[in-house]
Amino acid sequence: MSVTYIDAIREAQETLLRDDPRVFLYGQDIATFGGAFKATKGLAELFPGRVFDSPISEDAMIGLAVGAAIEGLRPIVEMQFADFSSIAFNQIVNQAATHFYRTGIPIPITVRLPSGGTVGSGPFHSQSMEGIYAQYPGLVVLTPATVSDAYHMLIDAVALDDPVIFCEHKFLYRWLKAKSINGDLLPIGQARIIRPGKHATVVAYSAMVHEAVRAADHLQHDGWEIEVVDLRSVKPLDINTVLASVARTGRLLAVGEAFPWGGVTAEVVSRVTEEGFHLLDAPPQRLNARDTPVPYHPKLWAAHRPTPESICQALRKLLAF
Amino acid sequence: MSVTYIDAIREAQETLLRDDPRVFLYGQDIATFGGAFKATKGLAELFPGRVFDSPISEDAMIGLAVGAAIEGLRPIVEMQFADFSSIAFNQIVNQAATHFYRTGIPIPITVRLPSGGTVGSGPFHSQSMEGIYAQYPGLVVLTPATVSDAYHMLIDAVALDDPVIFCEHKFLYRWLKAKSINGDLLPIGQARIIRPGKHATVVAYSAMVHEAVRAADHLQHDGWEIEVVDLRSVKPLDINTVLASVARTGRLLAVGEAFPWGGVTAEVVSRVTEEGFHLLDAPPQRLNARDTPVPYHPKLWAAHRPTPESICQALRKLLAF
Amino acid sequence: MPSFADGAVTHRDFLRSAFQSMLRARILENKLSSLYKAGKIVGGVYLGRGQEAVSATLGTALIQGQDVFAPLIRDQAGRTAFGESLLDCTRTYLGSLQGPMRGRDGNIHRGRPAEGIPAMISHLGSQVSVVAGMLFARRLQGKLDGCVGATCIGDGASSTGAFHEGINLAAVEKLPLVLVIGNNQFAYSTPNRRQFACADLVERARGYGIEGFAVDGTDLLACASVITEAIRRARAGHGPQMIVARLLRLSGHGEHDDAFYVPQNIRNDHYGRDCMEVATRQLVEHQMVTSEEIHAWNDQFADEVQRAVAQAQQEAPPDPYHEDWTALSTRFPLPLRTSSPSTVRQPAAQPVCS
Amino acid sequence: MPSFADGAVTHRDFLRSAFQSMLRARILENKLSSLYKAGKIVGGVYLGRGQEAVSATLGTALIQGQDVFAPLIRDQAGRTAFGESLLDCTRTYLGSLQGPMRGRDGNIHRGRPAEGIPAMISHLGSQVSVVAGMLFARRLQGKLDGCVGATCIGDGASSTGAFHEGINLAAVEKLPLVLVIGNNQFAYSTPNRRQFACADLVERARGYGIEGFAVDGTDLLACASVITEAIRRARAGHGPQMIVARLLRLSGHGEHDDAFYVPQNIRNDHYGRDCMEVATRQLVEHQMVTSEEIHAWNDQFADEVQRAVAQAQQEAPPDPYHEDWTALSTRFPLPLRTSSPSTVRQPAAQPVCS
Numbered sequence A, B: 001m002s003v004t005y006i007d008a009i010r011e012a013q014e015t016l017l018r019d020d021p022r023v024f025l026y027g028q029d030i031a032t033f034g035g036a037f038k039a040t041k042g043l044a045e046l047f048p049g050r051v052f053d054s055p056i057s058e059d060a061m062i063g064l065a066v067g068a069a070i071e072g073l074r075p076i077v078e079m080q081f082a083d084f085s086s087i088a089f090n091q092i093v094n095q096a097a098t099h100f101y102r103t104g105i106p107i108p109i110t111v112r113l114p115s116g117g118t119v120g121s122g123p124f125h126s127q128s129m130e131g132i133y134a135q136y137p138g139l140v141v142l143t144p145a146t147v148s149d150a151y152h153m154l155i156d157a158v159a160l161d162d163p164v165i166f167c168e169h170k171f172l173y174r175w176l177k178a179k180s181i182n183g184d185l186l187p188i189g190q191a192r193i194i195r196p197g198k199h200a201t202v203v204a205y206s207a208m209v210h211e212a213v214r215a216a217d218h219l220q221h222d223g224w225e226i227e228v229v230d231l232r233s234v235k236p237l238d239i240n241t242v243l244a245s246v247a248r249t250g251r252l253l254a255v256g257e258a259f260p261w262g263g264v265t266a267e268v269v270s271r272v273t274e275e276g277f278h279l280l281d282a283p284p285q286r287l288n289a290r291d292t293p294v295p296y297h298p299k300l301w302a303a304h305r306p307t308p309e310s311i312c313q314a315l316r317k318l319l320a321f
Numbered sequence C, D: 001m002p003s004f005a006d007g008a009v010t011h012r013d014f015l016r017s018a019f020q021s022m023l024r025a026r027i028l029e030n031k032l033s034s035l036y037k038a039g040k041i042v043g044g045v046y047l048g049r050g051q052e053a054v055s056a057t058l059g060t061a062l063i064q065g066q067d068v069f070a071p072l073i074r075d076q077a078g079r080t081a082f083g084e085s086l087l088d089c090t091r092t093y094l095g096s097l098q099g100p101m102r103g104r105d106g107n108i109h110r111g112r113p114a115e116g117i118p119a120m121i122s123h124l125g126s127q128v129s130v131v132a133g134m135l136f137a138r139r140l141q142g143k144l145d146g147c148v149g150a151t152c153i154g155d156g157a158s159s160t161g162a163f164h165e166g167i168n169l170a171a172v173e174k175l176p177l178v179l180v181i182g183n184n185q186f187a188y189s190t191p192n193r194r195q196f197a198c199a200d201l202v203e204r205a206r207g208y209g210i211e212g213f214a215v216d217g218t219d220l221l222a223c224a225s226v227i228t229e230a231i232r233r234a235r236a237g238h239g240p241q242m243i244v245a246r247l248l249r250l251s252g253h254g255e256h257d258d259a260f261y262v263p264q265n266i267r268n269d270h271y272g273r274d275c276m277e278v279a280t281r282q283l284v285e286h287q288m289v290t291s292e293e294i295h296a297w298n299d300q301f302a303d304e305v306q307r308a309v310a311q312a313q314q315e316a317p318p319d320p321y322h323e324d325w326t327a328l329s330t331r332f333p334l335p336l337r338t339s340s341p342s343t344v345r346q347p348a349a350q351p352v353c354s
């Protein structure tokens, strides 16, 4: 018996629909079909009139959710792929994100973005957009890396009064399994030390947490103890946990799967150098995807994103400094 | 006799239309009306059939430009305000930006974004989106700060074979004047030391260059010599010029007008700490706008963005370290 | 023939009320224009001059506290008719901390979403789906009966993808959405022929599977007849209604714009006439108002406007040092575990997909 | 009555040619499906099964080297008819470095833009304005005469803002754009009733001020008649043409999908029939082809497909170590001053706005 990451997301939505009458689901192919990734499988039958197939209108899907939130509901919108949220970009960053600041009325919508690369998915079904949305004031951007976090953080996302961009990693959907959803809760906005160590800190989130842990396991053979911090939430960003870790290790590598200019890893490195410069024994480093669209071919894709090998390599360089 | 920043942009477009038959202009209200900011004033009459009023369809405007570029033309698209490019987001980041990598056919379009804050413009007519676009592979993102750069860089933007996001600052449009457009050329991708100094480096771009220079002038009274680097282009980012400056001063403050999470200043700080950690005598700092939508009221706006006063304050803290 | 009667409101009362809102808006907007020209308002000033008949009719026919009204750029008259106070307007334009936008947003970007008036963002077309969402939510909550949601949009905004997605979604959901397109022949400076190629935008209705009406937007009686009928149909469950009102914007795009690009022949033609004059003539002729009443109203409204301006002007602006500089209603960091329930939630049943 | 004649091509030749493309595509796609099921293709496989008549007719009626054809997800037949080689398909699906996308993009996301075949991005609706732009550019260059640009789209994609903005812009510019909407009744799993509320999407044409045609997409003769006429009208300067072809997708959305959600009665109805069978019957009955010919073609095409697959399979994949990992055609840093002309450009005249 095991629970996958996608099971956890489905379960969270079932829990939410059951426990909170304000919740409804809106998205393409999420009713009868149960969603492109089956994250809503069976929910339309379990909760008649609460799960809706939308037209292929991402802009209007978010507009509808904002309107429903104004009226006191808590919509969860599924984008079929994170990449298609580019169509809803304006409604997300200008309508939803500014609403509370402008009017005092919060917009508790949750936008689920199936994110990140998988084999053969290519430039338009692989993107990681957390670093785009996090730039806009008024959004909370979550990036769960574990089965239990996928569950609890989605529940928490809907409980938050602000719009949440919920970045689920497609690679983890079926690959990541846990015995059960555990009760190891942390509040939104708090990072987790997922693997303790003392020689260097790797800050990662989403699927990269697992790649980082593998790299750390590998370096263990050489006697290196690498601490891995799972950010969980990229906005707000729990810089205190990161700083505390860097205080112990003196070395920082920030790893992300998004494009390399700016984004989460740049924010992490900047915050650490601004606030914890004296803690650093070596120049902090970043490892991101390459600066091209995400390639289709598995061989290119494997070289486009960070892997345990490239993380090890970056860590060895950092440790040798 | 003087030339303003907006004159320079208009002049560049006149030069381009005259010298290059592949160039045409497309945008809302740019023909008879000459554009919301008069950047195309008179050009429709001077160049019949080369300057077009578009429908209010930002997505299709960029799609049209991409198609025209495939056919060998060099469209310049004016967004009425940078903020409205959020509607064209998908066509810019997914259609235009990926095209060369995918097909080998470059897309030489120039998208002009009237950017940045001005008094009373509020949340949707004030945004600075350079840090959003720069995250996407396949785009060049330019941010001219001077009258001459506004002219020469727009000419260069159209000469580049890649899509260029040309961020013009609305505040500079009429406020910034020069005697004439000078011949002080630098290639795209090269930063300029706009004010030499030795105690600290301020890296800025667009309107913030002028605020930084004012702050530097002010600190001069106290004997501080502040070097100001104008990035000119935020992608590519000329880290060598920045590093050389930091090598001289040992101190870095990155100033931007965009929202504070990520973006240009985070990229600058991260690059400097990664590559020039040993050059730093103090923790590098950032100064950005506040993490809220850009407020309407002049009093709020003045406290939302960096000003000479807040830059001075940040510099004093940095110098005191 | 459609009737003006909507519940207890008689034809005469309806028209007098709409007319008063037109007048109040015109007087207010004239004042805003002078304030702008005197440098007392920063940013832009956008007027609904020439569009008051359409807007006021809509606002009058809607029921405050029950319906949704998402006004756009030229809807001062509709706002007034729907019950927005003059102070909401002057406070927003003048940046008072007491206004609904507290100086954070300005001019026509104001609203009271919790009272059924969404606060528009600039991006044209974006409000259509928001209103649809409000109606959709009410249906889910079993509160939709008898409600309608109305929003206005220009000819130019009909070219936005957001408009298309929003109205199509409302049609699919068969929501009581009333969409009023004010075709004032220009979008900023851009004439209709550069905006769309059909003869009349009302021809779009059929393609969305919704009902469409064309109306002379300069004619208050026509507007009252058509708009109340469309609202009646929406209320009665006929789904979205599209009304295309033809008229001319009698000001610049904003008060910074002299509208030099509007040719004289267009100004002179039928739709170039001023709906205020037409309405005055109509109501006087039909003996629904007297000139004396109009004079009295003029004085009364000028006085109201004057007071609304004076009050907003004397109110405190927002103070950046006391401003809450956060865009979130949630205060991070959250106290440990309080964002999660006290008991550990376990999945209800076996995961379906394992 | 529209005629099939387009230049020198006779009715019979046209239909035989279109039929051959249908057959070639069907055989190729069957092969792709097996390769996918055997794990030889990563990512997705998207088939045009049941839509070949529409697509092949379009591709056959367009002139390679002169027209623009922006195929979408279900256009293998149209691609083949327009002259795309089978190798372009197999190389892209199999990730060969020799293919037009060089392993950087896959499956149906391929094209040769310089040869009039834009390479679609996934975001539905986005290609409409790109094709409009290609035509617009040709007009500016004086090269538009006689050209048309065609693109295909599904019923679901008609709900996108990009579709609306693109077709409206093409109508405003009166471009020779031919838009073929393949209404296969489903968008992935979503049925028409959750996608739009009009009776037939062709009713949208009027609202854009363009000409519209409805056609039975399972009927090759009808498709040939209607689509060639629409293309003729576009070529003759009548502006954009919208064709709505009704049919049923005879596969899953992709080969991972068993389409359980398509009800049996829809499968059984008129539009559920297979256009290949219909076309075979039609052409045999009209004595345009013989069964022997069809058999021979079957063998020939199977052989061609086999060879295209085998060749792509043996070709080298892209090599990450030799990949040029830049998304720009410009190589930065630019050499000093070469991006600027050698002489200092000075503004031509006095600045207009100073």
Ligand SMILES: Cc1ncc(C[n+]2csc(CCOP(=O)(O)OP(=O)(O)O)c2C)c(N)n1
Binding pocket: B028, B056, B058, B080, B084, B087, C073, C074, C122, C123, C124, C153, C154, C155, C156, C157, C158, C160, C182, C184, C186, C187, C188, C249, C253
């Ligand atoms: C998506 C978008 N693009 C551009 C603008 C800039 N803009 C503001 S109003 C306007 C003209 C609107 O014309 P129309 O819709 O006809 O309304 P009208 O002003 O005539 O009432 C434009 C182009 C905008 N607000 N939103």
Ligand SMILES: Cc1ncc(C[n+]2csc(CCOP(=O)(O)OP(=O)(O)O)c2C)c(N)n1
Binding pocket: A028, A056, A058, A080, A084, A087, D073, D074, D122, D123, D124, D153, D154, D155, D156, D157, D158, D160, D182, D184, D186, D187, D188, D249, D253
């Ligand atoms: C903007 C956008 N949203 C969602 C998707 C995901 N998606 C890919 S194909 C598809 C269904 C398309 O349906 P339709 O347009 O009817 O074409 P068909 O597949 O039926 O030929 C969806 C939802 C997408 N590609 N683009």
Ligand SMILES: [Mg+2]
Binding pocket: C154, C155, C156, C182, C183, C184, C185, C186, C187, C188
């Ligand atoms: Mg208008």
Ligand SMILES: [Mg+2]
Binding pocket: D154, D155, D156, D182, D183, D184, D185, D186, D187, D188
């Ligand atoms: Mg379909």
